Amino acid sequence: MTVFIIGLCSLSGQYYDTxxxxxxxxxxxxxxxxFKVIYRDYHSDLVNxxxxxxxxxxxxxxxIFQYESSDKIxxxxxxxSDYGFAAASTTPQNFIRLEIEPLEPGYEMVPYNERIQWLxxxxxxxxxxxxxxxQPETFYRDVxxxxxxxxxxxxxxxxxxxTNYNRYTPRxxxxxxxxxxxxxxxxxxxxxxxxxxxxxFRSMVYEGMPFPSQLDLETLLAHNSxxxxxxxxxxxxxxxxxxxxxxxxxxxxxxxxxxxxxxYIGFESKFQEVFDTKEVRKS
Numbered sequence: 001m002t003v004f005i006i007g008l009c010s011l012s013g014q015y016y017d018t019x020x021x022x023x024x025x026x027x028x029x030x031x032x033x034x035f036k037v038i039y040r041d042y043h044s045d046l047v048n049x050x051x052x053x054x055x056x057x058x059x060x061x062x063x064i065f066q067y068e069s070s071d072k073i074x075x076x077x078x079x080x081s082d083y084g085f086a087a088a089s090t091t092p093q094n095f096i097r098l099e100i101e102p103l104e105p106g107y108e109m110v111p112y113n114e115r116i117q118w119l120x121x122x123x124x125x126x127x128x129x130x131x132x133x134x135q136p137e138t139f140y141r142d143v144x145x146x147x148x149x150x151x152x153x154x155x156x157x158x159x160x161x162x163t164n165y166n167r168y169t170p171r172x173x174x175x176x177x178x179x180x181x182x183x184x185x186x187x188x189x190x191x192x193x194x195x196x197x198x199x200x201f202r203s204m205v206y207e208g209m210p211f212p213s214q215l216d217l218e219t220l221l222a223h224n225s226x227x228x229x230x231x232x233x234x235x236x237x238x239x240x241x242x243x244x245x246x247x248x249x250x251x252x253x254x255x256x257x258x259x260x261x262x263x264y265i266g267f268e269s270k271f272q273e274v275f276d277t278k279e280v281r282k283s
Contacts, residue, residue, distance in 0.1 A: 091148040132258035176236025
């Protein structure tokens, strides 16, 4: 056992003594009109692709949602996971974590066109939809900034609601619109037009399985299903695809678009406000 541990230590020493250029371990940054990319030197070959993909997606999404960014959106590249992914947050600033590894197209749910463009198209929807501010938020953000919730400071949740209200909707609601637009901006390559969800829901109907409530989807199914939190993407994307067929894409966008003069309004109330006034499209 002692020999084994000594051997591991020896190998570890060899691993860290490979002459890695210290400059490659530093963070660099480059800015464009709407973005700031923070990256390692060995990611530099990807930076141009990241910026072009981000600006391309932002140009269309900002027009659709009538959004103007008050500050540059930060994109931070990483390479520490087995498979590529991305994550976004709007508190305390607009930030996208971009894992650059090749994606794992599990369950045939990710028919992406090009992984950087696909990931950024998805995450920028989160940034734009969640960061858009209603009238009271403009004041509260000037006073407090955008407050992130902190579990050891419960009162921070209240201030976070005041300053970034759109961020707090169910996961299926958040992921549904991102999945919808990842497919749109990917030229039809994305989970809205994938085959897995069709098979999944047809199987449920065939076997007579009940569909979960919103509460069950958030609290039980997302943790007890073999699909785990991927189930949020499937249900959210499927629901928005259905709404776009029945009511039209403009109605779906109106549900998620925030008009600056509006007051705080919950996603369910906004749903009734939008779709109760829409006519069903004739097939």
